[in-house]
């Protein structure tokens with residue numbers, strides 16, 4: 450019998466098993482963690498020195514129970530890094546979007562977009578939206594701040610898909626600024642984790658309430674009765690002052 454090369458492809462196998470079982474409220478988190486962003490746009494993990502120093506352990510994720518274990522054989526450094534080395538598939542490419550579409554009806558967002566070229570490509574392959582993100586600045590020093598490239602991405606997609614933004618949004622004013630520059634929504638990562646660490650579920654609720662209250666106050670002070678009233682003229686950027 451001719452021997453077939455055995456290609457154990459963690460990403461595809463994982464997606465095949467996990468995606469069909471997912472329902473709407475959990476899809477975003479799962480996509481963040483498993484599929485497009487790190488796999489496609491960042492096929493390797495950045496050098497996260499704090500993780501190395503603290504010997505960070507990758508959490509066991511409920512979604513992957515019985516499918517994937519994050520246990521790795523590594524005595525030193527970051528176990529997250531060791532886990533990523535074992536499981537990330539650097540061969541992922543744009544063609545995989547088509548394949549993803551074929552195994553799920555969930556909306557697919559491309560996260561980690563920082564250039565107009567990638568934003569345009571995302572529109573070309575017809576995804577449900579893009580997330581302008583630098584992965585919270587974890588991956589690589591000197592990536593641009595997301596707010597500074599937001600307009601470039603908004604212009605590049607030309608209204609064809611929604612543009613979301615994350616990274617460094619800490620106040621309702623940050624959310625307001627992003628919406629004024631064309632984002633449809635703003636996502637937060639660490640603030641809710643800090644709230645969780647400080648006071649569990651209540652802490653998370655409090656963080657979201659604070660952001661909402663600050664955002665509403667900003668809208669009122671800028672004379673915006675509704676979200677649709679927030680416009681580009683409500684903010685001034687460095688580029689504006691050069692004109």
Ligand SMILES: Cc1cc2nc3c(=O)[nH]c(=O)nc-3n(C[C@H](O)[C@H](O)[C@H](O)COP(=O)(O)O)c2cc1C
Pocket residue numbers: 481482483486487560582583584585615616617618636637638639640642
């Ligand atoms: C503990 C932690 C784990 C993260 N893991 C991932 C990940 O696996 N993939 C990814 O694309 N982004 C990951 N991120 C980045 C977030 O998805 C998000 O882009 C970032 O936290 C947003 O910035 P903010 O924390 O300043 O709000 C992670 C962030 C944190 C804090």
